[in-house]
Amino acid sequence: MSDVTTDGLLPGGNMNAVERDGATVLRVAGPWTPTVHRYLDYLAMAGVSWAPQPVAVEGERERLSFIEGDVPLYPLPDWVWRDSVLRDGARRLRQLHDASIGFALDDAVWQSRTKVPSEVICHNDFAPHNLAFVDGAMVGAIDFDMCSPGPRLWDIAYFATRAVPLTADTPANAPGMDQARRRVALLLAAYGSEATFSDVIRLAVIRLYDLAEISRQKAQELAKPHLNDEADMYERDARFLTGLRD
Secondary structure, eight states, X not given: OOOOSSSEEOTTOSSSOEEEETXXXXXXXXXXXXXXXXXXXXXXXXXXXXXXXXXXXXXXXXXXXXOOSBOOOSSOOGGGGSHHHHHHHHHHHHHHHHHHTTOOOTTOOOSSOOOSSOOEEEOSOOSGGGEEEETTEEEEEOOOTTOEEEOXXXXXXXXXXHHTTOOSSOOTTSOOGGGHHHHHHHHHHHHTOOOXXXXXXXXXXXXXXXHHHHHHHHHHHTTOTHHHHHHHHHHHHHHHHHHHHO
């Protein structure tokens, strides 16, 4: 778990090394960091109390408040696949999206490309591995550095791929594809979306190909060749969902 109680490098960081320092965490900053910090401040004003709070930018690193809780690592534990986790995550995602409405985009700089329609600020990696839990109940979300404007369904579809799950190789302890339609319907109802199963699959395919492209870029920029393996996995899942859609 990434909720270790001692200071030091936290496990689970894939594209950004994260170090705990008391009640805060340190992460590599970038040109987008001031925008993300402004957004996190905005979320707090809008009533989202379960996102990290920005503390400072210190040279090439940012300092954020530490979110207490269990952040599940892969392979995901059995309790992550409960219907209650899927419902709670969908409700929190709706709260996050609604809270972002009205955020000023003047001079904003994002690490991720913006998408159309830009309805809300998307988290862009809203999945169990970026959520904090206490006794199986969600208490927070982390890793907002990839956020950017986009459609609500962009985040919904990706959350579905990871939490339903919608993948070519279903983990042994996860619900199978025979449960996919029921669980996607549960997710959409909890979020309050009128999207369909087909809508989710269509956007999930696009999202996975986009994530594969980002992973290959980061593999080269960060000299992390294992990200190419992850890109292969995303593309495999995208092809699987394309077949399901067809």
